Amino acid sequence: MFKKWTKGIALCCTAALLGTLAVGCGGSAPTGGEKKAAENQTQTSGDYIQTIKNRGYLIAGVKNDVPLFGQLKSGADKPEGFEVDIMKELAKKLFGDESKVKLEKVESQTRIPMLQNGQIDIVAGTTTITEERKKQIDFSDVYFKAGQSLLVKKGSPIKSVTDLKGKTVSTVRGSTSAKNIREKAPDAKVDEYATYTEAFQALKLGRSDAMTTDNSILMGFANEDPNFELVGGLFTEEPYGFGFQKGHPEWVNYVNDFLKELKANGKYDELYKKWFKEDPPK
Template structure:
């Protein structure tokens, strides 16, 4: 079972780690298998934000999902259990959580971008994604053309927010910290539509009759697992675990478990 550290403790830990990094010193990092230096000895500490179903979400007292099981493969490879720290997505994608020593690895259905790559090191891609538009039951919004003068919900710090800013003119953008708040806003009518990655929006629409993904935008995105800049030993272990999982069928089995289908040939 994976134990969960509440967000309030994560923030406290982040503040403490920042205070301990004065003078350019890096946090202590005990070595594990494969020469990997860990923030805390005996565990692989993962920063993620929940909910982001089916990648990471709560199921009873556990956090489960596709990303969680992918990182479990890495943890097994280096011989330690995974420990999850709930962290705001902005702190993960900006590099703050990783480079300050809050966690070893970031796994948050995170697209590899040039901007993020300046502050983080990414693994080989493990998932292909696009952006999508979700509308509630009875909506007359069939695509971006109908968004002029409407309220469009986006998640802070995401490529969905970037896409909306760059490509959807005329909509009033309403920003939410996480996808749970974003989807609640669509449910309650606080916003008229939402844009985010296709997988969580399709998952939500499949589980909530009447909600519809009306349009997808081929943005050619790829997800990667992230580590602090320069942590090449951990990147090598992550890439090794991903390669082994693809070769022995584990990746395909996990994909089918969480998405209900086999992965596309080019995924």
């Protein structure tokens, strides 16, 4: 009887010990803050490309309010645009299947924090490469060259940044455009909005006299509404790069090689013509 009792105690202790080890090694799924911490730890260590492959899909941050680049149209369930298509091509390279990408909505003020928090693997959100941003995230090679310009209603007396004295300009919060326009037109009133759609709506409703951001973005709004036109030429250079959480040079190199392949095999030109109706600048 004593032997049976001690044998039972030993089995219970062994089971308890194994259960403790299983929890310590990740045998049970963490919840809440522990789960988020575990996910972030996975994303900041080891081979990041393998982390993505083990997950089974790419998480890409894209805009939902920028015509031609990333726009979620009324009635659609997924955004579409030049950057969205490039992310699909990246998923195809990683998994052999362009559908293996989860498109997460980002805005100008959220895209960098979402990268830093490990919520997305890469951001394709019309993000200009700047020295200040390089301190926060890593960038790919340039994949699109834009420049800041002005969008106005046709017939407007505004023809350049020099005409903005005393005028109201709408732009997007968290973008380089707001900083640039304050430097180029210090006597203008600058209103910042959360999204490009809101900034354009302010222009349409007469709450602003002009909208400013990259010409490539403004071009999309002008294409949607022929009552508006671009003026003022380009008064900045805005090279776009894909953004990455810091600490994953192998992932950055992988995407740079992917971009080179995309240009070499003609797919980049094909996508550029599809969205911008012209050949890419050489």
